[in-house]
Amino acid sequence: MSSLSLAFIWLDRRNGNLPGGNQKLKEKFRKLLSPIRQFDKPTSFLDSIESSLKDRYVLFLTSDSFADEEFLNKIASLPNVYRIYIYNQQENNYQMDDINLAEKMGSERIIQFDEQLYKQIILDLIKIYSKESDQAGQGKQAKELLEFAVQLINTIDDQDEDLQQMEKYLLSRIRYFK
Incomplete structure (x- = not known):
């Protein structure tokens, strides 16, 4: 969490x-x-x-x-x-x-539908975590926020192309911190 x-x-x-x-x-x-x-x-x-x-x-x-x-x-x-x-x-x-x-x-x-609600909440949480990561700057906290956003994507069983693209984007941002 x-x-x-x-x-x-x-x-x-x-x-x-x-x-x-x-x-x-x-x-x-x-x-x-x-x-x-x-x-x-x-x-x-x-x-x-x-x-x-x-x-x-x-x-x-x-x-x-x-x-x-x-x-x-x-x-x-x-x-x-x-x-x-x-x-x-x-x-x-x-x-x-x-x-x-x-x-x-x-x-x-x-x-x-339950799954639709769950997925939409995940998408909105990813936006929150990304926004907070941007505000956190270049430090460890920013990286952790993005990593948590990726974990959220992985909780969705049925990943569509948009989710896969979002995950790639977040992972590229995480690599920037390494």
């Missing part, structure tokens, strides 16, 4: 010990981002993010039940929320008129 200050927040009415609480998916995410902060009410999530997660990259996942435009715009306006994902099991159509929301969410983060 990297030392970056990341938080993964999952807002879903089914969180907790209820049947259908997406336990398999949560276990998979825990390997990437630990701990997963789970909420089943928007108000408790908002209180938490505003008070305790100010200095973190926040990846926010919610389900259809909380994905109304007003709420999503409020989440997008929080400066530490890096990405917003909707686990869209009902295949709803979402409008993103707000520029900030469109930037943080985009159509590729409206997800119907």
